[in-house]
Every structure is written in structure tokens, then in C-alpha cells.
Amino acid sequence: LALLWHDRLLKAVRKRATRGDPQSVISAIDHFCRHNEWAMNVGDEKGSILDSVVSEVNPEKVLELGTYCGYSTVRIARLLPPGARLITLEFNVDYAAIARQVIAWAGLEDKIQLVEGASEDWIPRMKEHFGIETFDFVFLDHWKDRYLPDTKLMEDCGLLRKGTVLLADNVICPGVPDYLEYVRNSLSYKSCYFKSHLEYTKAEDGLEKSVFLG
Ligand SMILES: C[C@H](C[C@H]1O[C@@H](n2cnc3c(N)ncnc32)[C@H](O)[C@@H]1O)NC(=O)c1cc(-c2ccc(F)cc2)cc(O)c1O
Numbered sequence: 001l002a003l004l005w006h007d008r009l010l011k012a013v014r015k016r017a018t019r020g021d022p023q024s025v026i027s028a029i030d031h032f033c034r035h036n037e038w039a040m041n042v043g044d045e046k047g048s049i050l051d052s053v054v055s056e057v058n059p060e061k062v063l064e065l066g067t068y069c070g071y072s073t074v075r076i077a078r079l080l081p082p083g084a085r086l087i088t089l090e091f092n093v094d095y096a097a098i099a100r101q102v103i104a105w106a107g108l109e110d111k112i113q114l115v116e117g118a119s120e121d122w123i124p125r126m127k128e129h130f131g132i133e134t135f136d137f138v139f140l141d142h143w144k145d146r147y148l149p150d151t152k153l154m155e156d157c158g159l160l161r162k163g164t165v166l167l168a169d170n171v172i173c174p175g176v177p178d179y180l181e182y183v184r185n186s187l188s189y190k191s192c193y194f195k196s197h198l199e200y201t202k203a204e205d206g207l208e209k210s211v212f213l214g
């Protein structure tokens with residue numbers, strides 16, 4: 001059933017969005033999720049906070065944990081300067097297949113590398129497999145109990161540099177208490193909270209922005 005639903009999402013994108021126009025893909029997904037069927041995309045409200053942080057950082061090297069249908073992948077990639085690269089990890093093959101088509105419709109394939117696999121398996125391989133030394137910006141939006149272990153793993157793999165910005169979705173709903181406690185109390189991070197709402201609802205949620213201090 002989930003696959004059928006995602007096919008309907010893709011049809012809505014193809015019907016409403018203009019190929020090669022990322023903004024129209026974003027609007028089509030938001031319209032579908034608000035008026036047809038809710039989905040766990042970061043959404044338009046938190047999405048505009050994501051946009052402002054990405055624009056401020058203007059990153060060359062981006063990592064996204066949890067692609068899902070590719071909505072935030074497109075939101076981020078559309079703002080990247082020429083030559084910048086986004087690597088996004090998704091371990092659910094069905095979601096990855098949907099995301100590839102959403103990314104293609106937006107015309108952003110050449111900025112995005114979608115890797116099918118688990119973050120814990122791929123984070124240690126970023127250097128040797130992708131030639132990435134450090135990331136400038138990381139968007140955390142995968143299983144909420146993976147935010148903290150994967151952040152520690154990125155530290156241990158030397159993938160964070162002085163000034164790297166981590167932006168975490170869902171810090172209130174579903175919530176990531178252990179991650180929040182860590183980034184807010186660690187001397188290695190400067191953290192701040194952007195209050196918002198759970199995508200397409202009135203429930204509170206928010207994004208936590210944490211700058212790695214090295
Ligand atoms: C976790 C999901 C997002 C995706 O992440 C992939 N994934 C996972 N762990 C890994 C990994 N370790 N490596 C690679 N990919 C990985 C998965 O397959 C999903 O496609 N996101 C959520 O569950 C999520 C849930 C809600 C939500 C809020 C209120 C409710 F009542 C119900 C749901 C809101 C959100 O905004 C979310 O983001």
C-alpha cells in the first residue's frame with residue numbers, strides 16, 4: 001500500500017511540477033501532502049528555516065541522513081553553488097527509488113549522489129569511497145535514535161571541521177532527547193533551537209542547529 005501511495009505522490013509531482021524546476025517540485029509535494037495524504041517530509045514551514053540555514057552556510061560538501069522521498073534533498077540542492085555536492089543516504093530501497101525520480105524531475109541529478117544503505121555503514125567510507133575530507137553542512141533526518149551515534153561516528157571519522165553546521169529535524173516530534181542533551185551540553189558545539197511545527201500540522205516541532213567548534 002505504501003508503494004501505491006508513493007506512486008500517487010510521484011504522479012502528483014509529474015502532473016503539477018515542471019520538469020527541471022525544483023521549486024515547482026517542492027510546491028507539488030507540499031500541496032499533495034497538505035491536501036491529499038500526509039507524509040514525513042520536512043515540509044514548507046521547517047523547509048524555509050532549512051533554506052535560510054543552507055543559504056547562510058553556502059556549503060560545498062553536504063551530507064543528508066535519511067533521503068525519504070527526496071523533498072529536503074531537492075530543497076537543499078537547489079540552493080547549492082555550482083560544483084557543490086550533496087551525498088544523501090537512504091536504506092529503504094522503495095523510498096530511494098521514489099527519491100531518484102523526484103530528484104530527476106527537479107533536474108538536480110548532477111549535484112546529488114543518492115546512496116542506498118545505512119548511515120552507520122557509509123559514514124566510515126566517505127573518505128575512501130567519495131574522496132570527502134570534511135562536510136560543511138549535515139542534515140539529520142533519519143531514525144531518531146541514530147542522530148547521536150552517527151554524530152559521534154562523524155566526529156570519530158574526522159568528517160566534521162571547525163565550523164561544520166549540523167541541522168537536525170524533529171528534535172521535538174518524534175524527538176531526539178539524547179542528541180539534544182549532547183549537542184547542547186558538549187563544549188564542542190554551539191547549538192540553537194528553531195521552533196516550528198511538525199510538517200503540515202499544528203503540532204510543535206523544531207530544528208536544532210549545532211556548529212562544531214573542533
Ligand atoms: C526516519 C525517517 C526518514 C527516512 O530515513 C530513513 N532512514 C532511517 N534510518 C536510516 C539510516 N540509518 N540510514 C539511512 N536511512 C535511514 C528511513 O528509511 C526513512 O526513509 N523519518 C521519520 O521517521 C520521521 C517521522 C516523523 C513522524 C512524526 C510524527 C508522527 F506521528 C509520525 C512520524 C516526522 C519526520 O519529520 C520524520 O523525519
Ligand SMILES: [Mg+2]
Nearest residue numbers: 042141169170
Ligand atoms: Mg523529519
